[in-house]
Amino acid sequence: MSGFVDKPEPAEVPGLVHLHTGKVRDLYQNEAGELVMVASDRMSAFDWVLPTGIPDKGRILTALSLWWFDRIADLVPHHVISTDVPEGAPADWEGRTTVCRRLDMIPVEAVARGYLAGSGLVEYREGRTVCGVTLPEGLVDGSELPAPIFTPATKAEVGEHDENVTYEEVARQVGPDTAARLRQTSLAVYGRARDIARDRGIILADTKFEFGHDDQGHLVIGDEVLTPDSSRFWPVEQWEPGRPQPSYDKQFVRDWLTSPESGWDRASEQPPPPLPQHVVEATRAKYIEAYERLTGSAW
Ligand code: ATP
Ligand code: MG
DSSP: OOEESSOOOOOOOTTOEEEEEOSSEEEEEOTTSOEEEEEOSOOEETTEEOSSOOTTHHHHHHHHHHHHHHHHTTTSOBOEEEOOOOTTOOGGGTTTEEEEOOOEEOSEEEEEEEEOOHHHHHHHHHHSEETTEEOOTTOOTTOEEEEEEEOOEEOOOTTSOOEEOOHHHHHHHHOHHHHHHHHHHHHHHHHHHHHHHHHTTEEEEEEEEOEEEOTTOOEEEOSOOSOTTTEEEEEGGGOOTTSOOOOSSTHHHHHHHTSGGGOOOTTSSSOOOOOOHHHHHHHHHHHHHHHHHHHOSOO
């Protein structure tokens, strides 16, 4: 079992049509046909959208994503039009709203990795490859790869796991030209972001992008970019290959949910319980720390 513990109702805003409730973001279309993306404070872990939100998380992700879009715009066009809150929208939408070009999304999670962790590490341990890319022997949890690699995954519905696939599989699905551009662009953006993050004391271990085509067929980067929800960020001073790395994301939440204190059995059919205040606070602090370290601005 998985999915939403409590699925939220979309807001009723004059002139907006609700399109979709994602794990974190709610999508609407305005009268100009643009996409209005609203980032909530929802948190997902272990394929569940948890019953407890992290205050300001949606605003932090929105601000960080906008910060990054500015820094990669010369590499690939992005979907952002403005951050104007539509008239009549809830006051709470301030800072969470991105008005974007509505794209024909490519159903591929375009993942770039410079370090070994997560599903990459699992695959590597099984056969020394990740998504069909052969890696050298002797790498461990958290190792830096000889060069960044493109490790695509298929996009899953709410409650399903994304599945790693080979480049050839992506080429079959979306065509060789689009696949090549996905790989080239993902690696270019990853390289840029890794260098910027590294200068600010953060290792960008891996990250996931989503691309789409605009109405003229141009490849455009959409969704959110380079946030703690879509990336593994590690504080550089604590990086130590050979063990799981401390990271700026859901680690507190995952640790608590799998601890006896939560009383939750991940393998059961039961939805996860609400998070205690200390886990909420610690998680919020991590998101803020990532934002502040990267941007150099106080939250
Ligand atoms: P899904 O919505 O498929 O369940 P998710 O749970 O990750 O995935 P969110 O990240 O909460 O969803 O919501 C963002 C949704 O908006 C994603 O489905 C993403 O593909 C889609 N999206 C992002 N940017 C655009 C865009 N410019 N045009 C159309 N869709 C977009
Ligand atoms: Mg998403």
